Amino acid sequence: MGVEIGSLRLKNPVMTASGTFGYGEEYAPYVDLNRLGAIVVKGLSWKPRLGNPPPRIMETPAGMLNAIGLQNIGVKAFISGKLPFLRNFDVAVVANVYGETVEEYLRVCELLTATSGIHALEINVSCPNVKKGGVAFGTDPEMIAEVTGRARGVTDLPLLVKLSPNVTDITAMAAAAESGGADGICLINTLTGMSVDVERRVPHLKNITGGLSGPAIKPVAVRMVWEAARTVKIPVIGIGGIMTAADALEFIIAGATAVQVGTANFVNPKATLEILSGLGAYMNRHGVGSIKELVGSLTT
Amino acid sequence: MGVEIGSLRLKNPVMTASGTFGYGEEYAPYVDLNRLGAIVVKGLSWKPRLGNPPPRIMETPAGMLNAIGLQNIGVKAFISGKLPFLRNFDVAVVANVYGETVEEYLRVCELLTATSGIHALEINVSCPNVKKGGVAFGTDPEMIAEVTGRARGVTDLPLLVKLSPNVTDITAMAAAAESGGADGICLINTLTGMSVDVERRVPHLKNITGGLSGPAIKPVAVRMVWEAARTVKIPVIGIGGIMTAADALEFIIAGATAVQVGTANFVNPKATLEILSGLGAYMNRHGVGSIKELVGSLTT
Amino acid sequence: MCRANVIYNRRLNDRDFHMALRLPKEFVDPRPGQFVMLRPAAPEGPLLSRPLSVHRFTRLHDHVVLGLLYRVVGRGTAMFSRWSSGTEALVLGPLGNGFRIDGKKQEHILIAGGMGVAPMGYLADCLRGRNLGGQRMIFCLGAKSQGELIGLERLETMGGRLHISTDDGTMGTCGTVAELLPGILGGREPEAVELYACGPPGMLKSLASSLPGDFSCQASLEARMACGVGACLGCAMTMRTDGKGVVRKSVCRDGPVFDLREICWDEIVIT
Amino acid sequence: MCRANVIYNRRLNDRDFHMALRLPKEFVDPRPGQFVMLRPAAPEGPLLSRPLSVHRFTRLHDHVVLGLLYRVVGRGTAMFSRWSSGTEALVLGPLGNGFRIDGKKQEHILIAGGMGVAPMGYLADCLRGRNLGGQRMIFCLGAKSQGELIGLERLETMGGRLHISTDDGTMGTCGTVAELLPGILGGREPEAVELYACGPPGMLKSLASSLPGDFSCQASLEARMACGVGACLGCAMTMRTDGKGVVRKSVCRDGPVFDLREICWDEIVIT
Ligand SMILES: Cc1cc2nc3c(=O)[nH]c(=O)nc-3n(C[C@H](O)[C@H](O)[C@H](O)COP(=O)(O)OP(=O)(O)OC[C@H]3O[C@@H](n4cnc5c(N)ncnc54)[C@H](O)[C@@H]3O)c2cc1C
């Protein structure tokens, strides 16, 4: 089940998605963290962030909107307070990195690179719920190439770039990240959406708009993974509405080397492990020896 | 309940969405067509089109993918074979217009303008399932402005432009349509998506990708309507996953002057009428005298 | 769209169920080969309704009873299998053009593969009901194995001859139902017999190729459907036209019954 | 996440239900004020689980019984109301930090507005179970009208004093439960009593403003939740810190019980 993304070796292709698995400890009572392909932690910024005012989430048909606004304890508190717990496990830890400016991205990357127990960085240029950085960077290929290239300059860790689906042409964004030196591309982050409380005539989210995740977005995500995987040579990591092994397989067959499971963790804390065993069962049933044989195996 | 879009007067804001209500006759056994705000017919091209090979549809979580590929009998057969039936009803008929080239759009517009019984044109620059025209035009503001402007030159019918959500910035597209002389903007058409048959490792749709519609896309649609309505002065018509009166109200409160009901017709042929009566009930309950009071009434 | 209530929902074997629905008397009498679109009344479950053939139909004093035969293959049919007596459902129909019944034919050969038996049950009822009893019915039933041969008891009481095949040979001839055909047709005149078929695309395709050129066959097709009424064009099938061209027809509105020879197999996915 | 079966699901009035679930014995004993995340085992219904407070809990030989009290307010709770004996559900929990019970207090005042009575039922059971019988329980119950005053019979058997208010005056004092408070607290010492409250945000806010400065109150809050375990940060509430700043806490993990005085009301939507 092992897969490689640049120099990052994962024991299996099932990762958790940033912001949906806390810092790992929240789900440790339910999931043997050692069994995961990787844990991607909540987005980290240089300084702690309060995030957006509540209400922050709302359910939608087969999905949910969130506007957390990257609430996090800051990279230093993460390293001192949360990382030690994760070091107890034999699992790849991927830090999701966010900055309001390119410089902030770089500072966070540098500090994490100097820290032991971090196995890869995931540059988040796709958060729709913050005013600066985030998706403002992620819709501009030049910015993506710049952030990626400069991050590449300050770290020798495997470098992933997480892209936004809120763009006309995902292949241009994927190519920009590749040209900047990324080892892999993660997609998709959430689609920007909105929901209205019609009785009170106010948005359900205080932030007005939020990011749409969950099964609702899966068809868009699979399509973007398929487009991106045909464009770049580096591995693509598929994200978006993966609830079951069959969902994960859609992404893998469309071209993803690995997948990240997000909203599904909320619905079923054991989702990652059930997906993992479902992948194994599928491989047995179809006589597939290595998961790599399935990557991009779509016949069109 | 009456609303105006340019010189188009609708007796109520509930329209059917193109491609989801056939040519009206298919649903006439279930719906009193006289009660609808408007009927938007299936996309019309100059020549008949065979559409895409099957399979053409697939269900997805709270949505469906379609790649019909604008199968239609051609504008002339429509006028001779389908329009006479619609003329029996006291309902606004809106023709959805498609062309592979700007010239084809114009020819269809001209012929429809010269025909009695057509109350408005809806320029479809957003079909994701055709190789030429469609979304290839709808992601480029200059093309949108050009198609709209030239259509404006050949018709005095109210002119609507139907936009694609597969863009980075919907406000730029909306502004382009407005600058081209549109009387109203319809959004959204479908999001491009894909779905994989993992047992057979083939796409569920022969066309590989298709357009995602239904409740799944509603949050994206509401967000785009809200963004567009704050950008342009012309009316915005909201479309995307409207199943109930509450859904329609989300769009109206976010800024839509009218709404179109698509996939919901498939699920419940009487959806439009139930939405209409639900709007009436809401207005009574909230003491709202005119639907126009609700348009854009969101407090943020 | 009318409200229906589950009367019973019986498991027949591992994956097949027989469900009876109570519907208001306004529901019009279906023609054989017609279908309904079924979904739950509760706002749960998959978005789209699922097409199911009319398997039985009884008109009573103040309501009608619709019988459906279905196989659990995915999310929608799995949900149906969880329904119990009293569950509320919504039914759109009857829909489509059913089988054409030609009273002048002397023999009616009903060919069903797997779940294809669903519409055949009602077709047999109608053939019998129209006093075509003097004419003969012949049933050709195929299934994976004996356990999946459903509706057998009922067909046995119909008085027609019964030919059976199973893929694994656990009952009747070992092989597919299409392989039975040449034996049955041998010696019969095309003008005197009418053939009706329903089953998986693979079976229909081999039927088409094993059908002698002068025989025609009415075949009920399946396609994924959204609307069921001809509005979405989602259920299109490619058909040959006389002029050697192709045309796309809607299975729901132009079908689901087509002349087997019309079908353009190149564009049909055989699973 | 454990599998549960509905034992019964009784309608109490127009929109309130009492459901008992059978759970495996591995389910750990909840503390009062804790909650569970509930969803159907069938892959239907809304995406996210719904948080419901533990209302009753009984440990039996080979299983446990969890009692829930809920009001139908939207899609999820409407679905719960359709469940019947035997329906399978999935339960995550018990979750959150419950009420702190201070054995040294002489009086325990339990204040519930509307559905706020759900956690109070279990809190009362626990207070009684911990042999705090010598100490007194006082219940303040508020509802829209008499018909919505639920759990009354049970609380009456608890032996505590009962104060009742209804918005429409159909039972007890006419007004809100917060208005009862000054009368009850009058003459009591802050050190001797413990206050616990649960109810709609509007009620908690007026409680906060009518609470004399030297009394504290443990309040159980509600927020929309996705994960229930502190992972999504979706249920954040803004809280005041000592240093006059604010901090965002997760209702599911840091709560749902907070000191009423900590809550920063500016950012709470009062419906
Ligand atoms: C006219 C007609 C009559 C039918 N009559 C019967 C019957 O009497 N008994 C019976 O068991 N089945 C019948 N079918 C097939 C039945 O509709 C499908 O098995 C069913 O829709 C599968 O739904 P699902 O959610 O369980 O499967 P999923 O595979 O989860 O469904 C996914 C989507 O594909 C569609 N789909 C999947 N398989 C088929 C199929 N074979 N045909 C059409 N759509 C499909 C579903 O409707 C749905 O939109 C009929 C189909 C048609 C078109």
Ligand SMILES: Cc1cc2nc3c(=O)[nH]c(=O)nc-3n(C[C@H](O)[C@H](O)[C@H](O)COP(=O)(O)OP(=O)(O)OC[C@H]3O[C@@H](n4cnc5c(N)ncnc54)[C@H](O)[C@@H]3O)c2cc1C
């Ligand atoms: C810790 C906790 C304990 C609770 N205990 C109980 C209880 O014992 N009995 C009871 O009747 N209710 C209780 N509630 C409220 C209950 O969770 C909501 O009424 C329920 O989630 C509404 O779901 P719905 O689908 O019916 O409503 P919808 O309005 O359709 O739900 C839409 C979304 O909003 C959320 N939501 C809506 N109202 C609330 C609310 N008041 N609080 C939290 N989320 C909400 C839903 O969970 C869902 O995500 C509790 C809430 C919390 C946070």
Ligand SMILES: Cc1cc2nc3c(=O)[nH]c(=O)nc-3n(C[C@H](O)[C@H](O)[C@H](O)COP(=O)(O)O)c2cc1C
């Ligand atoms: C509550 C929530 C918080 C999230 N926070 C982050 C984040 O901090 N950084 C990030 O890159 N993505 C974040 N995401 C996006 C997810 O990692 C993922 O890309 C997205 O949810 C789509 O996957 P899903 O449908 O499986 O949830 C968040 C998503 C949710 C729902």
Ligand SMILES: Cc1cc2nc3c(=O)[nH]c(=O)nc-3n(C[C@H](O)[C@H](O)[C@H](O)COP(=O)(O)O)c2cc1C
């Ligand atoms: C089967 C199908 C066919 C469609 N055909 C057209 C079309 O011909 N022209 C067009 O402008 N939009 C077409 N659409 C898009 C719809 O009009 C509508 O914009 C979209 O489905 C979103 O609305 P909904 O979620 O309510 O369905 C089609 C949609 C579907 C599902």
Ligand code: FES
């Ligand atoms: S299912 Fe819509 S046209 Fe046939």
Ligand code: FES
């Ligand atoms: S519900 Fe996820 S953090 Fe509280």
